[in-house]
Amino acid sequence: MADPALPATAEPARRVLLAAPRGYCAGVDRAVLAVEAALEQYGAPIYVRHEIVHNKYVVQTLERKGAVFVEETAEVPEGSIVIFSAHGVAPEVHREAERGKLATIDATCPLVTKVHKEAVRFAQDNYQILLIGHEGHEEVIGTSGEAPEHITLVDGPADAATVQVPDPDKVVWLSQTTLSVDETMETVDALKGRFPNLLSPPSDDICYATQNRQLAIKQVAADADLVLVVGSKNSSNSVRMVEVALGAGAGAAHLVDNASEIDEAWLSGVTTVGLSSGASVPEVLVEGVLEWLSERGYADVELVQPTEEHIQFSLPKELRRDLRAEAAAKAAG
Numbered sequence: 001m002a003d004p005a006l007p008a009t010a011e012p013a014r015r016v017l018l019a020a021p022r023g024y025c026a027g028v029d030r031a032v033l034a035v036e037a038a039l040e041q042y043g044a045p046i047y048v049r050h051e052i053v054h055n056k057y058v059v060q061t062l063e064r065k066g067a068v069f070v071e072e073t074a075e076v077p078e079g080s081i082v083i084f085s086a087h088g089v090a091p092e093v094h095r096e097a098e099r100g101k102l103a104t105i106d107a108t109c110p111l112v113t114k115v116h117k118e119a120v121r122f123a124q125d126n127y128q129i130l131l132i133g134h135e136g137h138e139e140v141i142g143t144s145g146e147a148p149e150h151i152t153l154v155d156g157p158a159d160a161a162t163v164q165v166p167d168p169d170k171v172v173w174l175s176q177t178t179l180s181v182d183e184t185m186e187t188v189d190a191l192k193g194r195f196p197n198l199l200s201p202p203s204d205d206i207c208y209a210t211q212n213r214q215l216a217i218k219q220v221a222a223d224a225d226l227v228l229v230v231g232s233k234n235s236s237n238s239v240r241m242v243e244v245a246l247g248a249g250a251g252a253a254h255l256v257d258n259a260s261e262i263d264e265a266w267l268s269g270v271t272t273v274g275l276s277s278g279a280s281v282p283e284v285l286v287e288g289v290l291e292w293l294s295e296r297g298y299a300d301v302e303l304v305q306p307t308e309e310h311i312q313f314s315l316p317k318e319l320r321r322d323l324r325a326e327a328a329a330k331a332a333g
């Protein structure tokens with residue numbers, strides 16, 4: 001029987017569970033700041049090889065400021081400045097830039113560089129490296145380029161069941177930084193089943209930002225009828241967050257670039273919306289989604305923050321050197 005104290009039409013309160021940490025990680029922040037600082041220091045155009053980070057809004061904003069995005073180093077005019085994206089590049093790309101007499105600024109995230117260094121070291125020790133990652137992703141292409149003869153891509157548990165190595169006792173696994181933690185461990189378990197002496201990397205390759213965002217979305221998803229992740233379709237960590245949300249019990253989960261991509265029909269019967277954003281997403285896009293939801297009755301926002309982040313990376317060394325030189329010249333009068 002209905003409670004007579006409640007109005008007959010009372011509905012459960014609509015709310016948003018806002019995940020934290022979300023959005024920009026230290027590597028993305030540094031890469032975007034590097035392009036902005038280069039534009040200010042050297043003037044436009046500044047060439048950027050590939051999307052500096054996988055987010056349309058960020059790329060378009062930098063284009064308006066004078067950044068020119070290219071697919072290949074060969075497209076950059078001789079003598080120009082080119083920035084390498086946060087995802088990292090193979091050594092061959094550095095050599096191409098040298099041949100083209102380009103000045104380079106390397107905005108590769110230090111946590112991707114760490115994986116490159118591990119790959120070089122294990123290859124020198126004659127290990128076969130099973131690199132868990134997604135075929136065709138820029139980071140995987142860059143890491144594989146460090147030791148192509150020694151690296152075999154393993155794109156999920158199915159690949160783990162069939163991958164062949166020259167010596168089953170001399171294998172190590174490494175991974176792309178932006179994978180799903182749970183799925184990666186599934187792949188590692190499958191590999192260990194086949195190669196009992198498989199070596200693990202000295203520390204996690206899946207970066208702190210990916211792990212923290214996945215942890216937060218898991219908590220949010222457990223109580224959400226619908227989860228929205230703000231991020232671009234080519235952003236690996238954003239796509240993984242949608243998968244993690246579904247795996248953690250979200251009624252439904254969608255990836256949207258911004259509020260204009262939300263389908264009003266998704267809200268049908270939804271009381272609790274979970275919201276987060278990928279590591280390459282500026283907060284302004286999340287604010288747009290919050291506003292869109294508020295206009296539809298989801299004005300109550302609760303923060304869900306299982307971890308805090310305080311990591312920051314300094315600008316690429318080439319930029320720091322030139323900024324220091326300019327400051328010294330100014331000080332000298």
Ligand code: SF4
Nearest residue numbers: 025027028109177207
């Ligand atoms: S997601 Fe992780 S590895 Fe990628 S740029 Fe951000 S901090 Fe670096």
